[in-house]
Amino acid sequence: MFKCLLLALASLCAAAHAVHAADAPGAPEAPRPASRAEAVAIIADMRRIVAPQGVERSEMVRIGGIAQAITVRGADRRNPILLMLHGGPGYVAMPTSWYFQRGWEDYFTVVQWDQRGAGKTYAANDPALVAPTMTRARMLADAEEMVAWLRQEFGKRRIFVMGHSWGSSLGIELARRHPDWLHAYIGMGQITDSPESERRGWRFALDAARADGNAQAVRELEALAPYAAPGAPVPLKDLYLQRKWLGHYGGAVYNRRGFDAESAAVRLAPEYSDAELRTLWEAGDFSSSHLLAQTIAMDFSGITRFDCPIVIFNGRHDYNVSASATAEWYARVRAPSKALVWFEHSAHEMFNEEPGKMLVSLVRYALPHAERAGDVAP
Known part of the structure; x- marks a missing residue:
C-alpha cells in the first residue's frame, strides 16, 4: 500500500512539473486558435x-x-x-x-x-x-x-x-x-x-469632467450649452461630442470607457x-x-x-x-x-x-x- 502511495505521489509531482514547465520562459506556447474561423x-x-x-x-x-x-x-x-x-x-x-x-x-x-x-x-x-x-x-x-x-x-x-x-x-x-x-x-x-435624457446625460458628463479636472472635456461640453434646449433639435455632431465624454466617464458602460x-x-x-x-x-x-x-x-x-x-x-x-x-x-x-x-x-x-x-x-x-x-x- 505504501509503495502504491509513493508511486501516486511521484506521478502527481511529475504532472505538476510538466504544468510549471509549460509556463516557464522558452516553453512551447499552448495551442490557441490561429484564425477568426477557428475561434468562432x-x-x-x-x-x-x-x-x-x-x-x-x-x-x-x-x-x-x-x-x-x-x-x-x-x-x-x-x-x-x-x-x-x-x-x-x-x-x-x-x-x-x-x-x-x-x-x-x-x-x-x-x-x-x-x-x-x-x-x-x-x-x-x-x-x-x-x-x-x-x-x-x-x-x-x-x-x-x-x-x-x-x-x-x-x-x-x-x-x-x-x-x-x-x-x-x-x-x-x-x-x-x-x-x-x-x-x-x-x-x-x-x-x-x-430630450430630458440628453440634458441629464450632458450634465453628468460635465460634472464628472469638472470633478476630474479635465479642462478639455469641460471646455467642449460647456460649448454645447444650452444642450438639448426645449424645442431645439440636437445636431448630431453635438450628440457625438456629448456621448464621447459621457462614455469616457462610464455613463454608457459602468466603470469602462x-x-x-x-x-x-x-x-x-x-x-x-x-x-x-x-x-x-x-x-x-x-x-x-x-x-x-x-x-x-x-x-x-x-x-x-x-x-x-x-x-x-x-x-x-x-x-x-x-x-x-x-x-x-x-x-x-x-x-x-x-x-x-x-x-x-x-x-x-x-x-x-x-x-x-x-x-x-x-x-x-x-x-x-x-x-x-x-x-x-x-
Whole structure:
C-alpha cells in the first residue's frame, strides 16, 4: 500500500512539473486558435443546441419587402418566444449574443433580429434602395410584421418583446398598439423623454469632467450649452461630442470607457462572415444618419397606460438613456402588472455588464407570465 502511495505521489509531482514547465520562459506556447474561423468554430460548437426539442436557425426572412436576418435559438421550441429589438439605431445585438444569451435559451426561444439597415440585413440589401425606406414608421411596421411572422411560424398566441435603447422606442409602441400579442413587454435602457435624457446625460458628463479636472472635456461640453434646449433639435455632431465624454466617464458602460470590449467581441460572432463584419460599422452609420436625430427628439413620457404587463430593466449608472428619467416615467405607468429591476453594476448594457442577473431577472420577472398562459415546455 505504501509503495502504491509513493508511486501516486511521484506521478502527481511529475504532472505538476510538466504544468510549471509549460509556463516557464522558452516553453512551447499552448495551442490557441490561429484564425477568426477557428475561434468562432469553437464558440459555435460550445453553444450548439443539442436538446431533442431544440431549435437553432440562422436565416433571412422577408419583412417589409426586403430580406432581413434573424437567428432563432432555444433548448425547447415549446418554450415562449423572446424577440430582442436591438439598440442604435443600427447597433445590433446578434454579434455579441454568443456571450450573453446562452443561458436564456434554456427558458426561452430567443430571436435576434438585425433590423432594416443594420448588420447582416444591411449587407444583404442594396443600401441605395433601402435608404428611402429608413423611416420610423417603416421600422415600426417591420417590427409588427416580425412579431406576426414569429407568432405564425411557431404557433404562439403571444410572445415576449424586449426592446433595448432605440429598440425600446419600437417596443413601447408594440406594447401600446398590440398588447394582445405579448405575454409582457420588457424595456432595457427604456427611452421615455429623450430630450430630458440628453440634458441629464450632458450634465453628468460635465460634472464628472469638472470633478476630474479635465479642462478639455469641460471646455467642449460647456460649448454645447444650452444642450438639448426645449424645442431645439440636437445636431448630431453635438450628440457625438456629448456621448464621447459621457462614455469616457462610464455613463454608457459602468466603470469602462465606452463600448470597446463589446466592439472587440463582435469579431468572434459565429453568425457573421468576414464580409458581413466588414460592413457592420458602416451599417451602424447608415442607420444613425437616417434615424438618430429623430430618436433623440422623441418623447414617450405621456404613454403610461398599457394593457399588457410591463417589465423594466434599468442600469443604475445609465446616462446614455437616463435611468432616472425612466424610473420617473415608470412610477406613473399603469398596467395589469409591472416590475422595475435595478442593475446596480450596470449602465446602458446590463445584458453584457451583468449577464447572470439578466438571466435570473428574465426567469423571475418575465417567465411567470408565460407559465400562467401554459406557454412553456412541460
